[in-house]
Amino acid sequence: MSYSYSVVLLVLGLFIGMLLLLTVGQRLGRRNLPKETDAARARLTAVEAAIFGLMGLLIAFTFFGAAGRYELRRQLVVEEANTIGTAYLRLDMLPASAQPALREKFRQYLEARVAVYRLLPDIDASKKQAAVAASLQQEIWTGTIAALREAPPQVTIVVIPAMNEMINIPTARTNAALTHTPLLIFGLLVMLALVCSMLAGYVMAGSKPRNVMLHSVAFALVLTATVYVIFDLDYPRFGLIRLDFADQALLDLLAGMK
Numbered sequence: 001m002s003y004s005y006s007v008v009l010l011v012l013g014l015f016i017g018m019l020l021l022l023t024v025g026q027r028l029g030r031r032n033l034p035k036e037t038d039a040a041r042a043r044l045t046a047v048e049a050a051i052f053g054l055m056g057l058l059i060a061f062t063f064f065g066a067a068g069r070y071e072l073r074r075q076l077v078v079e080e081a082n083t084i085g086t087a088y089l090r091l092d093m094l095p096a097s098a099q100p101a102l103r104e105k106f107r108q109y110l111e112a113r114v115a116v117y118r119l120l121p122d123i124d125a126s127k128k129q130a131a132v133a134a135s136l137q138q139e140i141w142t143g144t145i146a147a148l149r150e151a152p153p154q155v156t157i158v159v160i161p162a163m164n165e166m167i168n169i170p171t172a173r174t175n176a177a178l179t180h181t182p183l184l185i186f187g188l189l190v191m192l193a194l195v196c197s198m199l200a201g202y203v204m205a206g207s208k209p210r211n212v213m214l215h216s217v218a219f220a221l222v223l224t225a226t227v228y229v230i231f232d233l234d235y236p237r238f239g240l241i242r243l244d245f246a247d248q249a250l251l252d253l254l255a256g257m258k
Contacts (some may be wrong), residue, residue: 007232023201066234069179077249081251092160102143102144102147112129113133135210141163190227200216200219
């Protein structure tokens with residue numbers, strides 16, 4: 001099942017479930033409204049406030065975490081462009097005979113690295129490009145070490161650290177791409193949204209039917225949209241929220257190599 005289809009089902013299921021529980025809450029509220037005393041109503045209000053407060057806290061926590069990971073992924077794209085660009089410039093210090101082959105491998109490597117993320121959400125195609133990039137990375141390292149044998153010792157001190165940084169950054173990007181809000185927390189967020197829907201329906205039991213319908217739809221729509229945005233922000237290569245714009249730094253670097 002594709003990511004888009006799964007998310008659509010999740011969003012629709014949450015929205016419909018919230019509307020149903022709002023209706024259930026309203027019916028329970030209308031049935032119990034004549035029997036409730038002011039003291040009982042006050043106790044219920046305290047419980048409702050605590051649950052709604054927990055819901056707000058969890059939304060803030062998950063949104064803050066997803067936004068932080070989004071920014072980290074963006075920064076890592078820029079960092080990779082900088083490290084590859086620096087390593088590419090260091091090739092000028094190698095013997096002239098070794099430079100053309102290494103420059104061509106750099107271009108191929110950068111093309112593969114761009115494709116790794118541009119091909120998402122096609123995970124299989126992305127993994128193939130990652131394997132190609134890893135192979136080219138090894139060839140670049142081997143070719144650089146061979147060329148350094150013919151270069152002065154001081155060149156090695158400058159070239160090797162740049163190559164190491166270029167080799168390390170893909171691991172950091174892969175780890176960042178695989179780090180998301182735990183599904184258990186997303187499940188708790190959905191469960192709280194449903195519980196809050198029933199409580200909100202219970203509170204609205206004494207309102208006019210027209211007002212109840214408007215508020216019910218608005219409540220369900222806003223909460224569903226919020227959950228979707230948090231989820232989509234945590235997977236910025238799959239849904240409507242994208243990180244493709246950050247790849248421009250890599251594309252500009254690639255254009256400068258040709």
